[in-house]
Amino acid sequence: MKTKVKTQEELQEIIADLHTAGKKVAFTNGCFDIIHTGHVRYLKVARGYADVLIVAVNSDESVRRIKGEKRPIMSQAERAEVLGALSVVDYVTVFEEDDPHRVITELLPDVLVKGGDWDVDHIVGRDVVEENGGKVYSVPYIEGASTTGIVERILERYCGK
Numbered sequence: 001m002k003t004k005v006k007t008q009e010e011l012q013e014i015i016a017d018l019h020t021a022g023k024k025v026a027f028t029n030g031c032f033d034i035i036h037t038g039h040v041r042y043l044k045v046a047r048g049y050a051d052v053l054i055v056a057v058n059s060d061e062s063v064r065r066i067k068g069e070k071r072p073i074m075s076q077a078e079r080a081e082v083l084g085a086l087s088v089v090d091y092v093t094v095f096e097e098d099d100p101h102r103v104i105t106e107l108l109p110d111v112l113v114k115g116g117d118w119d120v121d122h123i124v125g126r127d128v129v130e131e132n133g134g135k136v137y138s139v140p141y142i143e144g145a146s147t148t149g150i151v152e153r154i155l156e157r158y159c160g161k
Helices: 008-020 037-048 060-067 076-085 101-107 126-131 147-159
Strands: 025-030 052-058 091-095 111-115 135-139
Touching (some): 008 101, 025 101, 037 111, 052 076, 091 101, 101 126, 126 135
């Protein structure tokens, strides 16, 4: 079985082939620590903007720097595998930086999508995508759907916290 998890170098070749075939490529990124309905709905919308959806996942070290020492809960390999199992996701890659600017610059997607907790003007990589004729979208945030909320619910129910 072929894996959807690719290096950025592999994705550059894949994207070149997709563009040659006239396909549009969308890109999004995040920690995706515990996949939940908010993620799934967001990824469905992101996939609707293009023919192919690439998801860049923050590495374990990157998540720790962003979210704190107790995160991630799921390893980068597990998170990438789960995302790759979703039919709306065509490719997954892992990146080490705290933000995806370098990856976006290397891959040059046609469409950049982030969740509604990001205002379009503050989406990292917007400059690169728009300079290359692409579009940037902020998908409405699903209230109450978050990994932190799930963790808090688990603690409350099982630990009384």
